[in-house]
Amino acid sequence: MSPERRVLRLARPYLGRLLLAGVLAAGTELAGLALMATATWLLITAAGQPPVAALTVAIVSVRALAIGRGVLRYTERLAGHDAVLRIITEVRARAFATLAGRREQARSGDALSRLVSDVDAVQDLLLRVLVPGAAASAVGVLALAGATAISLPAALALAGGLLVAGVALPAAATALTRRTADRVAPLRAALAADAIDLTHGAADLAAFGATGTALDAASGRARELAALERRLAAAGWAVDAAGVLIAGATSAAVVAAALSASVDGVLVGVLAVGTLAAVEASLALVTAARQHTELRTGLRRVADLLDPPPLEDRSGDTPTALRDVTVRYRPGGPPALDGVSLELPPGHRIGIVGPSGAGKSTLLRVLAESAAPSAVGGLLADAHVFHATVRENLALGRAGATDDDLAAACATAGLLDWVREQPDGWDTVVGEDGGQLSGGQRQRLALARAVLLDPAVLVLDEPTEGLDPSAADRVLAAVVASARATVVLVTHRLRGLADFDHVVVLDNGRVVQQGRHAELVEAPGWYRDQWLAQETAERGYLSAA
């Protein structure tokens, strides 16, 4: 099914409102056409100096049409926007639900803002393509019917003009816009990358004396883009110029045809101005075609988000083990986890360690998704902090938590002093992705949220990342001590694992060693090497400092 159809299927409950907007839009155009035609009729008739009474109806109509056109346009715009915004509400909710059902990694900021503008593409499709396109078509058909009633030869001339303006020119505009997009888009993308390199890489370029070269390349590309834009403008604007030409030429042809068919002189004038207005109205299809072409990629992406999978309920039972778990991110790709099993005896402290990329975070994610958050949950990699208050962020962990609950959790995570210092306290807004917080505070907030969740199995992925070493040890000890149940901790710091019941070493998606800390430091392998390196590092550092 085409993306347009999928969007429209979603719009079905609002079809009445959309239709109303379309009818009002057509009405606006028709009122404009009728206004000019009636006024012309009025003047030509008046020139014959008839009694005033013969003109009364026309005079009243002109007044009504003049005011009616403005009012119609106003109501049309309101009705259109209202309908479209209702549909957008549905699109946003569905897109969100679909994304929620997909188990994919966090996206980059750029991909996210593209998602938002894709949703806006639906708005443009309805408001700038569908409604005006339908209205222009309706006006064309009605104008043609009116012309046929007056004179068939004139109607044929009008039909020719409408076909060019409403079919041929939009097709040409579509082809040109598509060609422009295909050729301009790669250059613009390259230029955007140049701009990022020259700004974010400014220090690297300056230090290595490469600023000049990079700048030359970028300005060369900017000039190339400008040359291309200049060339493409000539073709693009030719379509608009052709529209103006077609409107006038059709009008001239209609006058000639009507006169040769001996149509009444008054009606020739009506036909002439009516034709100008009708063809100009149908040129809206050219604009609609351009818009549609520009929207197509965004629409295609958003159409894939409109059928959310049902949200599955996860079991509330506490898992006691993972058995033989294998995970691949790409079919046929290397496994991120390769037959990993993990026992989870209640109340045990379990450490997961290993080099980066070993599969530690993947293991935690699999564990967390095996059961409801009340059973397994905590702090996973890439924890998001919402642009909301401290309280609202913490409430994710426990809805309806009291201030005492919040204070206890924040005390454990070492955030309480900071919250107390803030003028707004629990209602302090933390900024976009916690941007108003330091890296350490952000991490503590995420940690406090995990503590509030208080699940049967608490999973913690690098909970003290961004804290300095002594604070890291202190906070981690407090969190582990406060947990009432099983703890599964992913960490790169081996200090603090000495009291753990079990430590698992992962490498390349497999368990390569396991046991208690004391056993692992005795056995040759990754764990002992890493332990020695870390210990020497800390001692060496202390003596050197």
Next chain:
Amino acid sequence: MSRRPFDPRLLRRVPATRRQFGALGALGIAAGVVVIAQATALATLLAAAADGRLDRPALAAFVAAVAARAGVVWGQGVVAARAAATVKAALRTELLGSVGARGPAWVAGQRAGEIATLAGRGLDALDAYFTGYLPQLVLSVTVPVAVLARLTFADWSSALIVAVTLPLIPIFGALLGWQAQAATERQWRRLSMLGGHFLDMVAGLPTLRAFGRVRAQVEVVRRMADGHRVATMRTLRIAFLSGLALELVATLSVALVAVPVGLRLLSGGLTLQTALLVLLLAPEAYLPLRAAGAKFHASMEGLTALNQSFALIGDPSARPSATASVPAGEIRLERVTVEYERGVALRDVSLVIRPGERVALIGPSGAGKSTLLGLVLGFVTPTSGRVLVGGVDLATADLDGWRRQIAWVPQRAHLFASSLADNIRLGAPGATDEQVRIALKAAALDEVVDALPDGLDTVLGERGHGLSSGQRQRLALARAFLRDAPILLLDEPTARLDAASEAAVLAATRKLVAGRTALLVAHRPALLAEADRVIRVEGGRVTADSPVGAPA
């Protein structure tokens, strides 16, 4: 907030556009003439047609006028698009050039994102301004003047009414427009917050899932989007009202003109041809003004981008070119203080680094270690005090020449959107593939590169392949190996590396340090073993400076 519709700085800053603006003006005048010609011919044609006659010369004149109008439309579009292209290319080059001229310290942080966005896609918003608004602005002057002149000649009383009512459009536009704009801006902040919420929710989806809040949140998103709709509609009711008012003003004005014309026609005091001319021309006088007003909002984004660009480019002749060449010799900081907007980074620091010395800088993060490296690189200018190399003050030195003696390994090297090989060749563009290979091996990056499907040709950076922190660090080391400069500045990463990459980075660093003057920011004690001397920096001051091995 009112804004001027045309920024005169454009003419000064992008002189190439002067001719294009001249052409736009000339085409605007032509458009006025053509509008009159078209209406005159059509009125003549229809007046004759009312008697059942086909006036062939008038028909020909009408078609010719229409063709000319089409030509003018084409010309305006093309000239405006050319002006847009010229301005964008010039501003892009200037914006990016200002980064080069002012140095990395100026561009660091938020400004980098701002410039990258502007020079990338931000300036494309100027297209709407140039091709949509500017030609209309010209027409809104030339066409009403032409129409008034023609009407004065044909029927002065109609001309008088048009002349009196015409100013109502800009007056009403200004009054209602400002009203609507203030309301819109108030709402806009609220709306963009709602839009931002949707983004925030999507960005936080994995977290919502982890806390079992997705189902509840779908409803929240729906409610938020619905709130968005209600707020938007409230704004639009007012914003569209100004459009309605302007349309009614124009229509009523045309009616004011048309009614006496009709009456005079009835009493035989006016010819049909003149009456038709008035009817056809009067609306043309009001149209361009309304169109320009309607398009102004759409072009605001472009004007904002233009303003932002001029503000960022600033005074182009900011830094005097300094050319003193820097001899090899000791690096000496004399009572250097560096103040940033957010505080003092270094206070009254004096130190000397002799050629061949290997100095480690230690201290807590934020103490001023990276600022010290920035001073030596010439990225940071002292607020007071001097940085001398071989007796030459860096403030007067040819910095490019000085930097040729330096290899720099930053904390987080930038990955350029080009091949991996080109990324390594950054400081030595002429290096052969063989030399690149040797540098790769020295930096212990060769195995990583061999594992990539495209090897050295792998495209990195924006839209390209990413590297892990450890790989990125080794890429920076490879750059430094290939640069093969006598002085090494190394800012050790705080990012955690796994054991294997840490060992590889350390081994490579050891090889790189050998035989060079080195200034090493060391977070890791393992690196201290490579230094002859350790300097401790705390709170912007040097608090300890001792040779390694001396009793602590």
